[in-house]
Amino acid sequence: MLSNIGNILLLSNVLIGALIIYYSFNCLKTSNNLVFKNIYQLSLIQSTLILSCFFTLVAAFLVSDFSLINVYQNSHSLKPVFYKISGTWGNHEGSLLLWVIILTVFSFLFLVLNKNHPKNYRLHTLIIQNLLILGFLFFILFNSNPFSIINPVPKEGLGLNPILQDPALAIHPPLLYVGFVGSSIYFSAAMASMVSNYNDRSFAKSIKGWVLISWVFQTLGIMVGSIWAYYELGWGGFWFWDPVENASLLPWFAMTALLHSLLVLEKRNALYFWTIILCLLTFTLSVTGTFLVRSGILNSVHTFANDPSRGIYILVFLSIMIITSVYFLFTRYKPETNHISGNSKETFVLINNWFMMFYLITVLLGTLYPIFTDVLFKSKISVGPPFYNSVIAPVVVFFLVFMAIGPQTKWIKNKFTNLKQLSIILGGALLTNFTIIFLFKSYSVISNLIIISSLFLIFSSFMDLFKKTKLNFARIISHLSFGFLIFFIGLNHNFTIEKDFNLKLGEEKVIDNYKFVLNDLELINQINYKAIIGKLRVKNMNTNEERTLKPEIRIYDNPQTLTYEASIKTNFFKDHYLTMSNIDRSEYYNVKFQEKPLMIWIWISVVMLSLGGFVSLFKNAKNN
């Protein structure tokens, strides 16, 4: 039953998408600047239908309708209601439906909210966006239909992988999708802008809000995924340069570059084609990321079941997107007449863009390199964190310095008059850095440079707060929190303490200045799992600080899975992180203990960073 409803809704969406394209072309032929009323209506119906389609799937998960393969494979009647709902988008098919929802809703909102822009531009955007929608609808219908049925109907589902039964992972996909699927709307708008010759600062105004929204959500989405990896995967890190993480970071770099070059287009009417390239690049990278993750071409911690046929479909779709974008870029390209002075805010924005491109190329190369060597030389390699750290860390030092100076410069032509102020800030940064070394212990040259440059950015952003000119709060908040983010990551990276050892029940172990005792093991029964909870007493003998950590070994019923739950004790200064594993019921428990300073501040910095985006979004909405 639900399968039929779902399929009918999907098919009617295809029909409506086609109708919108048809009417849009008709409307383009008319000479007045009005968009047909029925296009608005169709667009609204389209959004309503795709949402109902999604709720049909949610309903199927809620009532555990195992006649749908998708529900059978990813749910279980005894699963908590919350995870029944989040299970809807926790799998490949359901997540694609979410993907199409965002494409559709953004398409509708863009049409409604941009009424003061020319008809041609709006309609072309709508047409291109609907082509994207159709592309993904066909993908769902022919390859990954969440409403496919199974016969005979199974009595019970297979259950959702326990490591996915987690609040952070329930909200992670929607956040991330608003980010990188949201970038589709400015992909369409950029194409439309080239087709309809709408290429001045008003184009920048029409997409600014959308770039901000997607950037804010992408940032938050990456953070939530990172938090999940931190407490669930049990390695104690928050960033592993795993291909999946890289896939989410690539569009983020392009978006951040776009956010800055848009400023130049908006204020100075320059860098138009560069901005267009970034718009196209962002969504292209989003689809590339999806391709890499879903096709199984790369190894990662992600759990999407892989299927080569999916990869081929996305690859074909991606190629069409890239070829059309490149074709339009070449045919429409005109050299810019606006000359940019070497010492001006425009140049500093461009410098930001170069840095972003550098990070992007680094991460892209590192992610794709194993595929190349496999195909070309048949050698199996992997590119680990040392590569990214050694390439990116030294460059970040310069990046932070430019990030501090850039906002102080003036548009068109700049003169450095505040060298004195800058040197005071630099002095303060150096002093703070050496105080940290003095109070704690020394660290490497590159860490020193990173700490100094991040402090330089933090101090100069603070100084901006006390300026007499009109304040740009959004920029100050974002730059300040980015400075803090790098600062905390630097300290966290340098002062993390890690101890690995094996321990029997009741045994006591002393490593350096830490004393560990495994006091007790407790067995508990929960609704969908059994758990062994260890009680480990950790004592720092220098500070006499004592803590009991309770890591768990869980055995889930449906599907039967063993997981290790880290025990994390957080305060404002540090996290204590402990995981415990056991092999084949051996009497020894394998323990990993970490003391990670300032962990919580890393998350807070990222939240603040995206808050800057929100402030800018709010200001942007008020101005228009």
Add this chain to the structure above:
Amino acid sequence: MLPKKVKKRASLLSIFFIVSVLSIFLILNSLNKNILYFNSPSDIRLNKNINFDKKIRIGGMVKKDSLKINDQEIKFVITDFKNEIIVSFTGTVPNLFAEGKGVVAEGKLLDKKFFVANRILAKHDENYMPPEIKNIMKENAK
């Protein structure tokens, strides 16, 4: 003499060019230094010039009844059913680590028969076998 404007543009372009060449060199150089090669125990045995200071990954199956745990370390044997290598590791193992299952260990070789791992990898999927191992198994089956 070239006009001033052309000169300025040429110098800007050359700066841009030098910076890009430098950064690409930096990336590729670091890539070469930091890649981890994946080996099977047979690869190690056949390889004549092993760099013992370089981190590598070794993959295969955890040999049945080879697992030993004491208060210092976890010791086990990785096999590709032709050759074997002893692995020593301290730390927590992934939840799917077990005898007779696929495993990837990351670390350094002490000699051709002994490997000190600092990370054990496994994927969060019960049917998972690293593709590298799948290939080895396929080749060995021939």
